[in-house]
Amino acid sequence: MLRVAELSAGYGGFQALFDATLEVNAGEAVAVIGPNGAGKTTLLRAISKLIEPSRGTLTFAGQSLASLPAHAVVARGIAHVPENRRLFPRLTAEENLRMGAYTSRGAYTERLAQVYALFPRLKERRDQPAGTLSGGEQQMCAIARALMSGPKLLLLDEPSAGLAPVVVQSIFELVRRICAEGYTVLIVEQNIRQVLKVVNRAYLLDTGRIVRSGSAAELMAAPEIQKAYLGL
Amino acid sequence: MSDIFDIYLLEGVLNGLLLGGLLALLSLGLNLVFGVIDVVWICYAELIMCGMYAVYYLHVQYHWPLLLAMLAAIGVVAVLGWLLHQLVIRPVLHAEPINQLLVTGGVLFFLQAAATLAFGIEFKNLGVTLPSVRLGEMSFSAARLVAFGAALGGVIALYLFLTRTYLGTAIRAISQDRSIMPLMGVDPARIFAITSALGGALAGLAACLLVLQYDIHPAIGLSFGPITFLICVLGGLGNMLGGFIAAFIFAQFIAVGGFFFAVEWGYVIAFIFFIAVMFWRPRGILGK
Numbered sequence: 001m002l003r004v005a006e007l008s009a010g011y012g013g014f015q016a017l018f019d020a021t022l023e024v025n026a027g028e029a030v031a032v033i034g035p036n037g038a039g040k041t042t043l044l045r046a047i048s049k050l051i052e053p054s055r056g057t058l059t060f061a062g063q064s065l066a067s068l069p070a071h072a073v074v075a076r077g078i079a080h081v082p083e084n085r086r087l088f089p090r091l092t093a094e095e096n097l098r099m100g101a102y103t104s105r106g107a108y109t110e111r112l113a114q115v116y117a118l119f120p121r122l123k124e125r126r127d128q129p130a131g132t133l134s135g136g137e138q139q140m141c142a143i144a145r146a147l148m149s150g151p152k153l154l155l156l157d158e159p160s161a162g163l164a165p166v167v168v169q170s171i172f173e174l175v176r177r178i179c180a181e182g183y184t185v186l187i188v189e190q191n192i193r194q195v196l197k198v199v200n201r202a203y204l205l206d207t208g209r210i211v212r213s214g215s216a217a218e219l220m221a222a223p224e225i226q227k228a229y230l231g232l
Numbered sequence: 233m234s235d236i237f238d239i240y241l242l243e244g245v246l247n248g249l250l251l252g253g254l255l256a257l258l259s260l261g262l263n264l265v266f267g268v269i270d271v272v273w274i275c276y277a278e279l280i281m282c283g284m285y286a287v288y289y290l291h292v293q294y295h296w297p298l299l300l301a302m303l304a305a306i307g308v309v310a311v312l313g314w315l316l317h318q319l320v321i322r323p324v325l326h327a328e329p330i331n332q333l334l335v336t337g338g339v340l341f342f343l344q345a346a347a348t349l350a351f352g353i354e355f356k357n358l359g360v361t362l363p364s365v366r367l368g369e370m371s372f373s374a375a376r377l378v379a380f381g382a383a384l385g386g387v388i389a390l391y392l393f394l395t396r397t398y399l400g401t402a403i404r405a406i407s408q409d410r411s412i413m414p415l416m417g418v419d420p421a422r423i424f425a426i427t428s429a430l431g432g433a434l435a436g437l438a439a440c441l442l443v444l445q446y447d448i449h450p451a452i453g454l455s456f457g458p459i460t461f462l463i464c465v466l467g468g469l470g471n472m473l474g475g476f477i478a479a480f481i482f483a484q485f486i487a488v489g490g491f492f493f494a495v496e497w498g499y500v501i502a503f504i505f506f507i508a509v510m511f512w513r514p515r516g517i518l519g520k
Contacts, residue, residue: 048414049414050411050414050415069419070414071417071418071419072417074414074417075417086409086412088404089408090404091401091405098398098401099402099418101398102398102402102416102417103417105398145416146415149417
């Protein structure tokens with residue numbers, strides 16, 4: 001579904017991603033794991049065209065994303081839940097969801113019902129300004145906002161970041177349910193142990209380069225991951 | 233004796249209320265543009281001046297019906313707002329705030345000078361005199377009543393637009409987080425252009441109401457530009473609710489102060505109040 005080939009990207013003169021090649025197939029949940037500053041966020045930002053890749057190709061559902069401006073990517077079926085959630089703090093939870101449906105207004109009512117079924121808590125909080133929601137609720141709202149566009153591919157940037165350990169558990173449970181619903185998911189995470197329990201496959205990104213890939217079980221068992229990231 | 237005193241004070245308060253509606257409308261467009269684009273249109277009152285000339289020429293010279301001329305003037309100023317953004321603001325969108333102020337300040341003098349060249353310095357007026365409306369012992373200018381009604385209508389329409397529609401929600405959203413708007417499928421440049429046209433349209437509406445009460449001349453912007461700007465700052469620049477409240481406070485100072493002393497004293501007291509508030513809350517009543 002998504003093919004990323006030899007992708008390089010960065011900010012100004014600083015290159016954060018070097019020749020990344022990866023693939024996400026329909027129905028799969030794939031993780032890109034790695035330490036802070038490895039280039040994970042840069043990878044997602046390049047896929048959704050928030051930054052223009054300096055090299056490489058992006059193909060989604062058989063079509064190149066090269067000439068698309070960032071705001072046209074959503075309509076192609078890629079929804080991106082950005083780092084730190086980035087809700088509109090003074091809009092209500094439901095208004096945030098409405099923004100998520102900006103490009104697919106006809107389906108708003110139907111998708112709102114689906115999203116509320118998936119996140120009943122959000123329905124209780126629908127009229128509350130998003131900035132007053134708890135961290136976990138904000139993450140739910142951010143994911144729900146992305147689902148409102150009816151995406152074929154969901155990009156999740158560190159959904160567990162900045163959340164209390166108990167909440168992290170429930171967010172990963174949610175991610176698992178979203179994958180089970182048949183969404184195709186590409187998730188980047190530092191919380192390697194947790195994310196590998198949820199996804200089918202994963203890539204290990206280190207200082208801007210993909211250094212390893214394989215099934216979740218393979219990566220979990222890989223000695224360099226056990227040693228460097230899991231502290232075993 | 234004291235009955236009469238009270239009724240004239242009431243008249244003052246009610247006139248202040250009417251003036252407040254007009255001032256609230258004046259502040260609306262400026263606040264909208266600042267809140268969304270983060271640029272102060274120093275030349276906002278000059279856009280209103282252009283709108284007043286548009287009404288005048290279409291109605292008096294070309295004999296359009298007044299309402300049609302007013303609708304057209306709103307359209308003209310909306311286009312001016314859009315042009316202002318595309319031609320002047322866009323190139324300095326990421327420049328220092330002082331540069332943004334200076335370019336719109338440049339537009340102020342450009343529009344003033346252009347109006348002087350094109351329309352001359354004579355005072356012009358529509359020649360429409362609306363009667364005054366008597367209510368018991370009190371009398372109110374019908375032009376002010378119309379302005380108040382239209383201003384209130386404009387405020388409510390804008391509120392509904394901003395809260396009930398996708399585009400309006402996007403306009404509020406972009407002022408809270410500009411850089412992730414593309415992830416919603418929204419092109420920020422388009423929202424900015426639309427907001428600028430909307431700010432222009434609000435200036436055009438203000439022009440239609442002012443032209444009923446005031447003569448038009450190229451420097452007319454100077455007589456209500458500063459007060460509009462001060463009201464926005466008093467309420468908290470970019471905060472439309474704050475501007476709305478500030479407009480009514482300001483108008484009461486002018487009207488009631490004018491009742492107890494002379495009209496000029498009303499302005500003096502209002503500006504002293506403004507300065508005092510700036511010491512107390514430098515970012516305005518509802519500023520953050």
